[in-house]
Amino acid sequence: MTAAAFGRKMASDSVSGGLLLHADGVTKRFGGLVAVHDIDFTIPTGSIVSLIGPNGAGKTTFFNIIAGIYDPTAGVVVFNGREMIARSRRAWLEPFIWFMPGFIGLLLTIIAASNGAPDGEIFIIAGITLLALMSTLVIGVARPVRYQKALPRIGIFRSGRPNDMVEAGLGRTFQNIRLFQNMTALENVLVGMHSRLKSTWVDAMFSTPRDRREEKEAAEEARGYLRLVGLRGKDGELAKNLPYGDQRRLEIARALGSKPKLLLLDEPTAGMNPRETQEMIALINRLRTELGLTVLLIEHDMKVVMSISDRVTVLDHGEKIAEGSPAEVRANPKVIEAYLGAPAE
Amino acid sequence: MSATPSVEAEKTGKVEAPNSPRLGEWRTRIRAFTQAHRSWTIVIGMAIGSVVLFFWAAFPPFSFVQGQNTWISGFVNAGVFILLALGLNIVVGFAGLLDLGYAAFFAFGAYLYAFGASPFTHLHLPFLLLLVGGAVVAAVFGIALGAPTLRLRGDYLAIVTLGFGEIVPIVFLNAEKYTQGTNGIGGVDRPNIFGYEFPGIDQTAYYVLMTIVVTIVLILVYRLLDSRIGRAWAAIREDELAAAANGINTVTTKLAAFALGATTAGFAGVLNASKLTIVDPTQFQFQVSFVVLAMIVLGGMGNPFGVAVGAFVLYNIQNVLLKQLNAVTDNLNIPILQDIDFVKFQFLLFGIALVLMMMFRPEGLIPSQRRRQELHSAEADSEADLEALAPDAGEVAL
Numbered sequence: 001m002t003a004a005a006f007g008r009k010m011a012s013d014s015v016s017g018g019l020l021l022h023a024d025g026v027t028k029r030f031g032g033l034v035a036v037h038d039i040d041f042t043i044p045t046g047s048i049v050s051l052i053g054p055n056g057a058g059k060t061t062f063f064n065i066i067a068g069i070y071d072p073t074a075g076v077v078v079f080n081g082r083e084m085i086a087r088s089r090r091a092w093l094e095p096f097i098w099f100m101p102g103f104i105g106l107l108l109t110i111i112a113a114s115n116g117a118p119d120g121e122i123f124i125i126a127g128i129t130l131l132a133l134m135s136t137l138v139i140g141v142a143r144p145v146r147y148q149k150a151l152p153r154i155g156i157f158r159s160g161r162p163n164d165m166v167e168a169g170l171g172r173t174f175q176n177i178r179l180f181q182n183m184t185a186l187e188n189v190l191v192g193m194h195s196r197l198k199s200t201w202v203d204a205m206f207s208t209p210r211d212r213r214e215e216k217e218a219a220e221e222a223r224g225y226l227r228l229v230g231l232r233g234k235d236g237e238l239a240k241n242l243p244y245g246d247q248r249r250l251e252i253a254r255a256l257g258s259k260p261k262l263l264l265l266d267e268p269t270a271g272m273n274p275r276e277t278q279e280m281i282a283l284i285n286r287l288r289t290e291l292g293l294t295v296l297l298i299e300h301d302m303k304v305v306m307s308i309s310d311r312v313t314v315l316d317h318g319e320k321i322a323e324g325s326p327a328e329v330r331a332n333p334k335v336i337e338a339y340l341g342a343p344a345e
Numbered sequence: 346m347s348a349t350p351s352v353e354a355e356k357t358g359k360v361e362a363p364n365s366p367r368l369g370e371w372r373t374r375i376r377a378f379t380q381a382h383r384s385w386t387i388v389i390g391m392a393i394g395s396v397v398l399f400f401w402a403a404f405p406p407f408s409f410v411q412g413q414n415t416w417i418s419g420f421v422n423a424g425v426f427i428l429l430a431l432g433l434n435i436v437v438g439f440a441g442l443l444d445l446g447y448a449a450f451f452a453f454g455a456y457l458y459a460f461g462a463s464p465f466t467h468l469h470l471p472f473l474l475l476l477v478g479g480a481v482v483a484a485v486f487g488i489a490l491g492a493p494t495l496r497l498r499g500d501y502l503a504i505v506t507l508g509f510g511e512i513v514p515i516v517f518l519n520a521e522k523y524t525q526g527t528n529g530i531g532g533v534d535r536p537n538i539f540g541y542e543f544p545g546i547d548q549t550a551y552y553v554l555m556t557i558v559v560t561i562v563l564i565l566v567y568r569l570l571d572s573r574i575g576r577a578w579a580a581i582r583e584d585e586l587a588a589a590a591n592g593i594n595t596v597t598t599k600l601a602a603f604a605l606g607a608t609t610a611g612f613a614g615v616l617n618a619s620k621l622t623i624v625d626p627t628q629f630q631f632q633v634s635f636v637v638l639a640m641i642v643l644g645g646m647g648n649p650f651g652v653a654v655g656a657f658v659l660y661n662i663q664n665v666l667l668k669q670l671n672a673v674t675d676n677l678n679i680p681i682l683q684d685i686d687f688v689k690f691q692f693l694l695f696g697i698a699l700v701l702m703m704m705f706r707p708e709g710l711i712p713s714q715r716r717r718q719e720l721h722s723a724e725a726d727s728e729a730d731l732e733a734l735a736p737d738a739g740e741v742a743l
Contacts, residue, residue, distance in 0.1 A: 069586070069589075069590070134485065134488070138600070141596055142594075142597045161589065162590045166590065167592060178584050178587040178590075179584075180584060181583060183583065191580045191588070191591055194577055197573050199572065201572065201574045204571075204575070215572075215573075258591065
């Protein structure tokens with residue numbers, strides 16, 4: 001929905017070239033610290049791409065930039081053929097749009113008052129002013145689709161927020177599991193499906209047939225996702241009561257709920273035993289073959305990375321130091337140095 | 346994989362439960378009805394409860410304390426607080442946004458009614474129009490308060506809302522030209538619904554109206570709780586970042602919570618103004634916000650039924666029980682107790698109750714039980730459809 005609202009539609013070469021995501025010169029500074037420096041990165045459609053590197057290399061920061069959580073200091077991310085993430089352009093213009101009607105109304109009120117207009121008229125003008133100011137403010141804060149579509153026409157660009165990225169087709173999991181602990185597994189997946197469901201609070205209040213049908217269908221579909229990741233019949237369990245491995249799976253099921261094109265997995269096998277790791281590898285492979293997902297993976301377990309990735313990118317100190325097939329990366333001396341340190345002279 | 350045990354346990358648990366077969370059968374039948382038709386359950390429950398309370402108020406033990414009409418009047422006032430508590434519960438209990446200035450929205454509803462139907466403005470608009478209008482105005486101000494505070498969380502949000510709650514009555518107090526300041530706007534019209542003028546002394550009409558409004562609000566609140574937006578609120582309460590990363594527009598969702606929460610305060614304001622026939626700034630002070638919040642916490646945050654019961658009970662403790670305690674202790678001739686004015690100590694008692702509550706039962710008297718959706722029963726029916734969606738789901742193990 002909102003995806004259409006973003007930026008210019010990029011030249012279709014990135015899409016026709018089979019690139020689902022294309023990051024160009026992405027940089028992120030936190031004060032003096034450069035967490036991610038000038039990274040070019042592409043994800044071909046339908047592939048499994050891994051991002052590896054020692055601790056503190058900037059993998060998760062890069063991940064969060066793609067997911068819309070951090071705004072980049074520089075650089076552009078094109079996702080699914082649209083410029084989604086970049087530095088804001090002419091964002092300072094926006095407040096002017098919000099306050100202009102209110103300002104004009106205020107002037108009118110003052111003019112009316114100084115010309116000795118009756119109280120009633122001043123009240124009406126002031127009321128209209130207040131209403132105009134509030135409606136523009138609410139539009140500015142809530143950012144409805146139409147408003148977002150109109151913005152690029154006057155040259156204003158705002159980087160996509162996490163929910164915009166989800167609507168554009170990006171799902172993610174977190175390094176430290178962030179499930180909704182006190183909700184059931186099924187409800188977690190239903191929250192994941194939020195952006196695809198259409199019923200509003202008005203539908204809910206009047207319990208319209210559309211709302212009831214949608215809820216029923218959504219619950220069935222959600223149960224399907226739970227079964228897909230291997231949580232058959234656990235839909236009534238509270239997320240916090242699930243064992244660790246199941247929580248990781250549930251997080252994937254939740255991310256699948258939005259029907260993503262690209263799935264970002266942040267260390268999906270962290271803390272798992274070898275058997276669970278094998279199951280996770282099998283699951284990720286199945287996601288690609290059965291749902292046609294493209295997967296970006298952050299992982300420390302080299303066995304996982306080498307066995308399922310099509311391409312591997314290595315980060316160190318926020319910079320990309322190597323890229324290529326698993327075999328190439330494994331043989332790259334720079335990578336070995338980053339992980340094991342430089343050989344003694 | 347290990348799915349079946351929990352399902353099995355659920356089934357056997359249901360079979361074992363009843364002791365005498367007849368009673369158990371009725372119980373399961375009632376439970377099935379309440380789960381399938383929640384709105385009708387609320388309507389029937391409220392109807393029975395209100396009728397019983399109405400007539401019982403004329404008999405012991407109620408009649409020992411005060412007359413039936415006084416009781417009914419008190420129940421109507423309690424209804425105002427039930428509405429307030431149900432609304433604040435949306436903001437605090439569902440969405441997890443601590444709002445300490447909730448009385449402000451109450452004030453907007455009340456003053457709207459005072460402006461719309463009193464000799465002060467010489468306007469006498471229809472009651473039902475103003476009832477809706479009060480809710481709309483309160484919702485608009487709910488958004489107005491919500492919009493600038495969306496980036497705030499926890500303590501900071503509480504402080505800003507506290508400020509808002511203080512500003513509003515003070516503005517109404519000081520804008521003397523338009524609100525008559527401390528005197529308030531008096532002589533407000535009593536409700537007139539389709540030509541039926543509400544009598545001043547007999548409170549029955551108010552009681553019926555209040556019951557209807559509370560019933561409707563309860564139904565709507567429960568529907569919201571189980572809807573898409575209710576899940577979104579719960580998700581934001583649990584983990585805002587994860588909610589955003591799952592496609593929830595946190596901004597609009599929180600604004601909706603503020604707006605919908607404020608609407609019931611608007612209803613409450615209009616009803617209260619029409620009952621008291623006077624609106625003045627002292628009715629909307631911070632203690633209203635505080636008492637309503639205490640009602641939510643004691644009743645069971647997040648559970649509309651618990652919150653409503655909590656509000657009803659607490660109001661009656663505050664306004665009936667404490668006065669009765671005074672009367673009783675005055676007659677007892679026990680030196681110390683005689684001197685204690687329990688009404689003056691009500692906030693001390695509230696405080697003690699809250700502390701004890703937090704220590705022993707932090708979830709409230711009637712906590713919310715996350716509805717077990719009709720998952721297990723529906724599972725068998727949907728098996729076929731699921732096969733189409735995920736053919737050999739669950740068999741991930743190598």
